[in-house]
Amino acid sequence: MAAPNPTPKSGEGDFPYWLVALVVLGAAIGIAVVVSDLYTQVFLTVSKGLGITVLVTLIAFTLATALGLAIALLGLSDSRALRQFSRFYIELIRGIPVLVLLFYIAFVGAPGFVQAWNFLISPLVSAGLVEPLLVREVSLMWRAIIALTIAYSAFIAEIFRAGIQSIDKGQVEAAKALGLSRFQRFRFIVFPQALKVIFPPLSNDFVAMVKDSSLVSVLGVADITQMAKVYAAGSFRFFETYSIVAYIYLVVTIGLSLMLRQIERRMREAQPGR
Secondary structure, X not given: OOOOOOOOOOOOOOOOHHHHHHHHHHHHHHHHHHHOHHHHHHHHHHHHHHHHHHHHHHHHHHHHHHHHHHHHXXXXXXXXXXXXXXXXXXXXXXOOOHHHHHHHHHHHHHHHHHHHHHHHOHHHHHOOOOOOOOHHHOOHHHHHHHHHXXXXXHHHHHHHHXXXXXXXXXXXXXXXXXXXXXXXXXXXXXXXXXXXXXXXXXXHHHHHHHHHHHHHHHHOOOOHHHHHHHHHHHHOOXXXXXXXXXXXXXXXXXXXXXXXXXXXXHXXXXXXXX
């Protein structure tokens, strides 16, 4: 009896009709931007906020990844107090909507930080060596970056934890028997293998943060969405304006998704035995 053919993975090898449809839609909007003076004006106005969107995303995601890794390592430590703190942080932050956290950091956290800072430097202020810090001197953009960092760090911590725990404990024990330190075991044995598990969900979070960066517009940060809000409020061209906003976000996020998917595929192909 002939052996049954292996069942292909779901969706593997399918022609990307979805991508063709999106390319056609994107081309249609792109043509409208080129041939229509109105759409050109909207595009040029809104795209001025692209740099802020990219800057906020890159800084916040880098900080969130570093903080998430630290929180994950605390959760895997031998100390019960550190493990409990890690779990407390993750559950607390994951339970708060990003928009609520953004408002809290911007209008509660920042003033609280300013008060604490001025209290610490009060002797220097009394001596006339430094000026007290004012709340308005704390940039709204940095308040938004800190909020996104904290919000995403909890989810990224869980990604790191799952990836690290997916590594066979036998490999760690073998490395320990060879005399490798804890840092060396993590650096040379655990993390390189865990990265292949961590990368797909981490890249998804990166794309998600690009979209969630639009929330900073509620603080008046001049990103794509804020530029669109200002333009639409003045011109009453809501359909044209938000169509362009959606178009820009689609181009950025789909382009990132395709690029990250290629990196993920190469990482899978680089695995031994494949």
